[in-house]
Amino acid sequence: MSLILLIEQVLNGLQLGVMLFLMAAGLTLVFGVMGLINLAHGSLYMVGAFACAAVAAATGSFWLGLAASLAAAAGAGALVEITVIRRLYRRDHLDQVLATFALILIFSESVRWLFGSFPLYLDTPPLLAGAVTLPGGIEYPLYRLAIIVAGLVVATGLFLLIGRTRLGVRIRAGESDREMIAALGVDIDRLYTAVFALGAALAGFAGAMVGAIQSVQVGMGEPVLILAFVVIVIGGVGSIKGALIGAILVGVTDTLGRFLLPIAFGAVMEPSAATAIGASLASMLIYILMALVLVFRPTGLFGAGA
């Protein structure tokens, strides 16, 4: 195992982590502000990816596709919030789980109906094709590097938005006392729709970016959704900082586990068994990480309380 390979894997883990953060940020924001558990968040990721792939295929421009993904996911998010989610804020978690599960079925089948069951492919934009040489002579795909940078830029923007702007003040106020900010004259319905659409746009952005590395297909949002749940359980529900640290922790652990565990087992047993055991254990690694975090901190690393 060479050091260069290891650094590449760390970068891959970082890229996964940054994408997970975009997903987890929306989930945790919606939960923190509105107390709503949204299983259909992965569907918005899928909507973003499909919108990007379809528009990029029609126009030939990845960038138009990216813009379309943001618009489509935010639009779908706002629509869903106004028609369905709004009725669920005061319901218990069970109703929220069930209704958003129903939304997944509706989204998945509608997308399957529109685009068919076969995966779509999205090419990386020419501007970001090829590889760059990093310090130390490491060749790394430019596109993946761009994802890391874009994710970090969005993360910074989100922190500034929540911490420094008027909308952010309202979001944080809505988190601690809904009645009070409504009494202060903030249109709480519009605020919630805006927060939900923002979370949806982040998920759509993640979907579009990842669409160029993986295939774009129905059901692609669900594995990511589960990972994002693991992230916010580790980070602490409602905490954006927790989401960022949890996401990078999960991304790096998962990627390095898949890379290192088979090698580690290979040192003590025959190669085929080592690959099998290493791979199965690696796929469970982040759940083991989550269990460990919960044993010591039942509300997550940065969670205030469940």
Added chain:
Amino acid sequence: MSRETALNAALLLGLLGVALVAMAAAEPFIVTLATKVAILALAGVGLNIALGLGGMVSFGHAAFFGLGGYATGVLASHALNYEPLMETPILIEGTTQMLVIWPVAMALSGVAALAIGALSLRTSGIFFIMITLAFAQMIYYFAISWPAYGGEDGLSIYVRSEFPGLDTLDPIQFFAICFALLCLALLFSAMLARSRFGLALSGARQNEARLRAVGIGPYGVRLIAFVISGMITGLAGALFADLNRFVSPSMLDWHTSGQIIVFVILGGVGRLCGPVAGAGLYILLEHNLGGLTEFWQAPFGLLLLLVVLFAPGGIIGLLARGRRHG
């Protein structure tokens, strides 16, 4: 007899009636559908103990359903190739006897429920939902990446397991087994709900502080209920594998967890026969909508959404016009 009791009896007799009429009309496919309803309802009866009685929103019951299924599949595959499952420290051989497979499936899912429940019950609310979901996914990914028992492709079971004195390959006889187990589980669950343990469990759901005040710790009560719940769902998984003569990671998938929750809620949370009504309606819709359109899950999702938003008591709640239990 209350309206709900009458409804429960009608549901069970209806299910039995459908199977018998279908057999008389030589429609084995309908008998198989009825068997599927009985098995899925059994899984729902298991979940209902955690969800309805205990108020624990487990989104990970697919884990127990799938483990039960794999118990059948793995034991059957070892019985077929005469390779013992384990030689040291004790010899464990494969088997195709239901009477051996069921306790194994229940023990396996019970142990898993004990481990998952012990960790998950340290938390509550939304954390509990997500953690049970994540643990189930963990087992799902394990099954996918473990090549010895088929990995992603799943495991075929060449011969349906045997039950002494019956021909399990005859659809109506296999239905009889599943239906009898469903009735037993319903009886058990009704007795459990009325027992002192059931009252304590209900107390843990309604008011934890009061339960503590009478000297009962909610954690232990919930954990035991979670294990019982997992075991019943595991038994249903074992039957489901036998029904399809196939087991695959999709039984462990979180969609399966969602579906089992759907049966319970469609029927009515905490209602004794809620899962029977829910599973029955689900299969009915799958069969009929599925014949109309390939994309049947979209209208089904819409229907589900309407039930959640406008009929919180589920079908039984709607028909019996009673309030939701608790």
